[in-house]
Amino acid sequence: MVTLIQPVRGMNDILPDDERLWETVEAAAADLFRRYGYRRIRIPVLEKTDLFRRSIGEMTDIVEKEMYTFEDRNGDSLTLRPEATASVVRACLSHGLLHNRQQKLWCSGPMFRHEKPQKGRHRQFHQINIEALGHAEPEVDAELIVMSARLWDALGVHATLEINSLGTPASRTGYKQALVDHFDRRRGDLDADSSRRLQRNPLRILDSKNPAMQELIAGAPVLEDYLDPESRDHFERVRTLLTDVGVEFTVNPRLVRGLDYYTRTVFEWVTDRLGAQSAVCSGGRYDGLVSQIGGRETPGVGWALGVERVVELMRDEGFDDTGPEPDVYVVGVGDRAQRECFSTAERLRDAVPAVRLVMGPPGGFRAQLRKADRSGARYALIVGDDELAAGKFSVKPLREDRAQELVPRDELAGWFERELGRKQ
Numbered sequence: 435m436v437t438l439i440q441p442v443r444g445m446n447d448i449l450p451d452d453e454r455l456w457e458t459v460e461a462a463a464a465d466l467f468r469r470y471g472y473r474r475i476r477i478p479v480l481e482k483t484d485l486f487r488r489s490i491g492e493m494t495d496i497v498e499k500e501m502y503t504f505e506d507r508n509g510d511s512l513t514l515r516p517e518a519t520a521s522v523v524r525a526c527l528s529h530g531l532l533h534n535r536q537q538k539l540w541c542s543g544p545m546f547r548h549e550k551p552q553k554g555r556h557r558q559f560h561q562i563n564i565e566a567l568g569h570a571e572p573e574v575d576a577e578l579i580v581m582s583a584r585l586w587d588a589l590g591v592h593a594t595l596e597i598n599s600l601g602t603p604a605s606r607t608g609y610k611q612a613l614v615d616h617f618d619r620r621r622g623d624l625d626a627d628s629s630r631r632l633q634r635n636p637l638r639i640l641d642s643k644n645p646a647m648q649e650l651i652a653g654a655p656v657l658e659d660y661l662d663p664e665s666r667d668h669f670e671r672v673r674t675l676l677t678d679v680g681v682e683f684t685v686n687p688r689l690v691r692g693l694d695y696y697t698r699t700v701f702e703w704v705t706d707r708l709g710a711q712s713a714v715c716s717g718g719r720y721d722g723l724v725s726q727i728g729g730r731e732t733p734g735v736g737w738a739l740g741v742e743r744v745v746e747l748m749r750d751e752g753f754d755d756t757g758p759e760p761d762v763y764v765v766g767v768g769d770r771a772q773r774e775c776f777s778t779a780e781r782l783r784d785a786v787p788a789v790r791l792v793m794g795p796p797g798g799f800r801a802q803l804r805k806a807d808r809s810g811a812r813y814a815l816i817v818g819d820d821e822l823a824a825g826k827f828s829v830k831p832l833r834e835d836r837a838q839e840l841v842p843r844d845e846l847a848g849w850f851e852r853e854l855g856r857k858q
């Protein structure tokens with residue numbers, strides 16, 4: 435026998451049993467975005483490697499160790515997208531969508547990061563992303579955060595919101611020096627990643643997940659003391675707006691996020707329900723990104739949510755994920771009846787578009803009826819020699835204590851329409 439080909443580690447199949455959860459998340463998000471006037475954009479999964487190097491930052495975990503980068507047949511270095519923001523900005527610039535215009539956009543799809551696979555952490559995972567470009571005002575930061583809060587309400591999941599302000603690159607310079615001084619004094623306690631980042635990107639040290647580093651990080655100076663007045667006002671306004679509409683949050687002065695492009699507002703929805711993984715949705719403002727990618731100076735703000743983690747939370751909340759069951763299961767006994775069933779099924783699908791009607795494989799009456807029952811269908815539509823002769827089909831309610839009925843062939847559509855409209 436030939437050996438079975440295994441799936442690629444960390445790349446998951448999402449099976450039909452989970453589809454209802456996925457569909458619910460996707461539909462709720464699409465509905466929310468429509469209500470707030472965000473339009474969908476679809477971007478490729480592959481980009482030039484430089485796009486991510488330039489935007490995400492050389493000293494970040496993503497660029498240093500997580501990207502799927504390869505040379506294509508032309509010798510170009512390409513990367514499977516590890517996140518969407520850089521690609522959305524690139525797409526806007528490629529098509530001139532930011533010429534004297536603002537954009538409120540969303541997208542969704544798979545992202546790729548070569549991480550250690552575990553619960554809630556995969557190498558191909560899915561995000562839903564939202565990006566507002568050309569909006570500098572704190573109202574848009576708040577709008578985006580409120581939208582994510584609404585999404586949790588719609589999906590019945592619980593998470594807590596942490597926010598912080600990173601200020602502007604200029605205000606961060608003083609802070610970076612203070613960080614370098616702090617960590618330099620305890621140089622011997624830094625892990626390898628952190629010592630490497632100390633000079634070039636000390637902020638990244640705050641994002642370290644290494645438990646051994648946490649005490650050192652807790653004692654570090656806080657960015658808030660270095661914020662410029664405009665960033666301070668901006669941050670205060672965001673907090674006021676959130677409070678006005680009843681969105682609760684805590685300020686986490688250590689929140690810096692894993693990508694370099696953030697400015698001012700950053701936030702993360704966290705939970706303790708996902709084992710070692712805590713972030714469900716994260717984002718922030720990235721006023722420097724568009725010019726970094728080669729466009730004109732344009733403010734931006736956005737977030738990304740991890741669909742797998744949200745689905746896991748919904749499951750944890752007891753979301754009922756049994757898929758929609760069929761309404762009608764067709765049982766045809768014998769070759770002639772089977773043929774009749776085929777065309778009857780098609781006529782019913784035309785006449786009653788809402789009906790979920792399935793045909794099982796041929797077989798004996800009892801075996802087919804057992805399958806009809808197991809399918810969860812409300813009715814079995816039964817056709818045998820007697821029915822063919824009489825021109826009337828048997829309909830057997832499977833979930834109610836009710837007698838089987840004989841329905842004339844021509845009246846079947848009307849019968850099912852009435853029955854399906856009736857509450858079970």
Ligand code: ATP
Binds near residue numbers: 547554560713743
């Ligand atoms: P983490 O701290 O868990 O590594 P991150 O800061 O790298 O997350 P972002 O780059 O902000 O994550 O991505 C946004 C969201 O995408 C995260 O909040 C999370 O829900 C999800 N996500 C990130 N990486 C993965 C992954 N490897 N597998 C599944 N979901 C992920």
Ligand code: MG
Binds near residue numbers: 495692
């Ligand atoms: Mg990460």
